[in-house]
Amino acid sequence: MEVNAQSVNFVADQKLLDFIKNRMNKLNIFYDKVISSDVYLKVENTSAKENKIVEIKINVPRDKFMVKKQCKSFEEAVDSACHSLERQLKKKKEKLRAHA
Template sequence: MNIQITARKFKAHETLKEFIKDELNSLNRFNDDIISADVKLSFQNTQNSIKIAEVLLSIPGQILTAKEESDDFKKSVSGAVEKLRNQLSTIKSKRTSKTR
């Protein structure tokens, strides 16, 4: 899987990049045909500084998207990956029910 991480308005630490790669590699359990993942990290300059993680996951024939906002980048990435897990499991269950 090709993983591209884009940090807008800041430079992401290596620990954050490794965390994102580990989270996205856990999605291979649900679908082996994942082509690429594009992660965009940004934040809003408000008083609470809301961190936003947007993940675009490319599988054959579809592009899945998930966006999550929280007060920490790791929470945002975990929430977005959880949304993608749900989408992948739904696709997998639809595929298996059609073949049977």
């Protein structure tokens, strides 16, 4: 799967980008027809601790999934977003099996 990661208003280090790619590649376990994914990393300018925002868009044949999470760290936000995507991909796969 192709993973495009973009950071807004800051430069993401290689360790974070590698973590994102590894975590996104695990989604192939749940649904093997994932074409590509776009990951947007943003830092909100607030005094709140939970100011890291991750948006993930996943492209699958004839569909798209979008998840947005806000947490204390990017790793936590990516993990949380991937859990949501796993549930959505499982649902999609079950629907396809029901129609087959």
